[in-house]
Amino acid sequence: MKIRPVILCGGAGTRLWPKKSKHQAKQFIDFGGWTLINKTFDRIKSNVFDYPIISTNSKYIKDVKKALKKSRISKYKIVLEPAKKNTAPAILASALIKEIPNNQPLMYFTADHLIEKPNKLVSAINKNKSNLDDKNVFIFGIKPTNPSSEYGYFLSKNIKNINKVTRFIEKPKQAKAKEVIKQKGYWNSGMFFLRKDSIINNFKKYQPNIFRNCSKAVTKAKYKNNVYYLNKQAFSKATAKSFDYAILEKTKNINAIKLDIPWSDLGSWKEICKMYGKNKNKYFKKKNVFYRPWGSYVNLFNGKEFLIKELYVKPKGILSLQKHHHRAEHWVVTHGMPKITLNKNKFVKKPGETIYIPLGAIHRIENPYKKPVKIIEAQIGSILKETDIVRYQDVYGRVKN
Numbered sequence: 536m537k538i539r540p541v542i543l544c545g546g547a548g549t550r551l552w553p554k555k556s557k558h559q560a561k562q563f564i565d566f567g568g569w570t571l572i573n574k575t576f577d578r579i580k581s582n583v584f585d586y587p588i589i590s591t592n593s594k595y596i597k598d599v600k601k602a603l604k605k606s607r608i609s610k611y612k613i614v615l616e617p618a619k620k621n622t623a624p625a626i627l628a629s630a631l632i633k634e635i636p637n638n639q640p641l642m643y644f645t646a647d648h649l650i651e652k653p654n655k656l657v658s659a660i661n662k663n664k665s666n667l668d669d670k671n672v673f674i675f676g677i678k679p680t681n682p683s684s685e686y687g688y689f690l691s692k693n694i695k696n697i698n699k700v701t702r703f704i705e706k707p708k709q710a711k712a713k714e715v716i717k718q719k720g721y722w723n724s725g726m727f728f729l730r731k732d733s734i735i736n737n738f739k740k741y742q743p744n745i746f747r748n749c750s751k752a753v754t755k756a757k758y759k760n761n762v763y764y765l766n767k768q769a770f771s772k773a774t775a776k777s778f779d780y781a782i783l784e785k786t787k788n789i790n791a792i793k794l795d796i797p798w799s800d801l802g803s804w805k806e807i808c809k810m811y812g813k814n815k816n817k818y819f820k821k822k823n824v825f826y827r828p829w830g831s832y833v834n835l836f837n838g839k840e841f842l843i844k845e846l847y848v849k850p851k852g853i854l855s856l857q858k859h860h861h862r863a864e865h866w867v868v869t870h871g872m873p874k875i876t877l878n879k880n881k882f883v884k885k886p887g888e889t890i891y892i893p894l895g896a897i898h899r900i901e902n903p904y905k906k907p908v909k910i911i912e913a914q915i916g917s918i919l920k921e922t923d924i925v926r927y928q929d930v931y932g933r934v935k936n
Contacts, residue, residue, distance in 0.1 A: 537585040538660060539639055541629050542575055543622060544591040544599060544646035550802050552915075559839055561801060562646040563598045566810075567818060567836045571647045571801065572599070576606035578644065578653045583661045586610040589646075590629040592619065596762070617752075617767035623742065623781035624749050624773040626727070630734045631753040632763055640664050641734070643727040649810065651797035659792050660728060666697060670736055671788040673728040674700065676721025678795040681887075682712035685803060687779075688720040691791045700789040703779070721793055725800070727778065728792070741785040748773035804865035805889045808911040811835050811843045812869050815911075818843075828931040829854050830907070842919040848873065848900055848908040855929035856899045862916030862923060864892040871908030874901040897927065 548561030562572040579587055587608065591599050593615060603611055614629045630641055642660055650656060656675075663673055676689060676698075687705045691698040703723065704715050738746040751769035758764070774781075783789060799806045811818060818835040825832055829852035835843045848854065848871070856876065868884045875882055875890055876899040884890060892898050894916070902908040916923075926934045 536636070536639065538583055538642050538664060539585045539635060540579040540587045540642050540644055541626070542572075542579075542587055542589045542644050542646050543625055544572065544589055544595060545616060545619065545625060546645070546647055548647065548802075551804065551807075560595060560598075560647075563595070563602070565838060566807075567838075570602065571649060572602045573606050574649060575644055575646050576602065576608055578650065578656070580606075581654075581657045583657060584642070586612075588612045588614060588629050588632070588635075590614045590616065590625045592616045611761060613762045615762055615764050616770065617765055618771045620770065620773050620775040622778040623738075623776040624745055624770065626778050627734060627738050627745060627749045628753055628765055628770070630731050631750060632756075635731050637730075637732045637735075638669075639731045640667055641729060641731060645725050645800070647800060647802075648724070648726075649797075649799045649801050655796050656794060659794060663728065663790075663792055666790070667728070667730045667733070669730060669732040670786075671729065671733060671790060672737070672783065672786065673790045673792055674783070675724045675726040675728070676791045676793045677724050677798040678793065679712075679716050679720070679722050680797075682709050682716055683722070684709050684712055685806075686800075687723040688712070688715045689723050689791060690715070690718055690720050691793075698791040698793060700791050703783065721791065722798070723779075724794075724798060737782045737786055742774070742776070742781045745773045745776065745781065804913040804915065805867055808843070808865060808867040808889075808913050812845070812867065812911040815845060828852075829902075832912075835911075837919070840915065840917060840919075842914040844912045844914070845869075846900070846908075846910045846912055848902040848910070850902055850905050850907060852908075853901045853930050854899055855924070855926040855931075855933060856897060857927065858895055858897045858925050859916070859923050860895070860925070861918035862914045863894045864898075865913040865915070866890040866892070867911045869909045869911055871902060871906045872904055873908045873910065874903055875899070876901075899928075 552558035563570055589599055689700050690702045691700050748769050752765040755766035756763045801807050823834040830847040830849040832844050832846045867889050868886050872883050878897055
């Protein structure tokens, strides 16, 4: 039996746009000729997978269909949620649709993850298929590259060639994350692999309310043009919970598949800046390089309400003390040690460190050292033009009196 991929595609991506009521969900953002959802669809084209099921809501159905068309996926099913209830009801409802047999292996992907070396992931999924039973759950761990406080972690113990999960650590502070990594902790990627009967058994045992209401929502669903419209009245009564809290924290039968592959959920501008920094050769165009008295900058990608640049500040180069009316900025230092002014504070940053410049904050970059400084900058706002600079001081005489 082939593995059925289920793609969870209901996330709003609010972490990237905290102050905007209208914004593009992360999985549909064009990052330069590609989106995260299309990368996810490309991942499931391996012959180990059956056709996909996509769990989403009416707000995103047009975007999902557009992405399916772009990825040339003609056979699929969409399960449409009538209310936002987090991942537990989404995972259960998508498993309960009638064409999925009871012993069907289900692989739950998130639509907004960036995974490099996807063949390693697919191979690990296929290899562990025979270990699934009617109660266990496999989660996917990613070997950490840094002590990030943006991700959850887990610890595990190897018993008879299977990694049994012994503990979860939810988004620890950096010092704690360092300890967890020393104990060989892995990032919890939010991808799950289990059989339909395991989902049913776990929800019946630990979340009877969710099971009862999701079952009704599926039984009473309307089906038209490959879309299951879940019954609103029943689905709305299901408790809103994440799969982690609803099932993973209750069951003791959790195993881990550990992966050492480049992975990110691009959930912050820091991660997005790092991604562009790593792949800047793909985005670099000579015509987008602009020279300034303090060095130069290159526009790497101009997206919808965001602009990614790389700044090059030559030794002894000083940008003007300035502010912006229409944009905030996120910086990731990649080379050198810039001296930063942010309102009344001054500090030095090292490679890998980040700075957030809120809208209207007075700021400056200086490079007092002999090595050049390089910074990947994400500008976020409605107007992203060089005209949106108010200068207060400038060593190159660019302040207008």
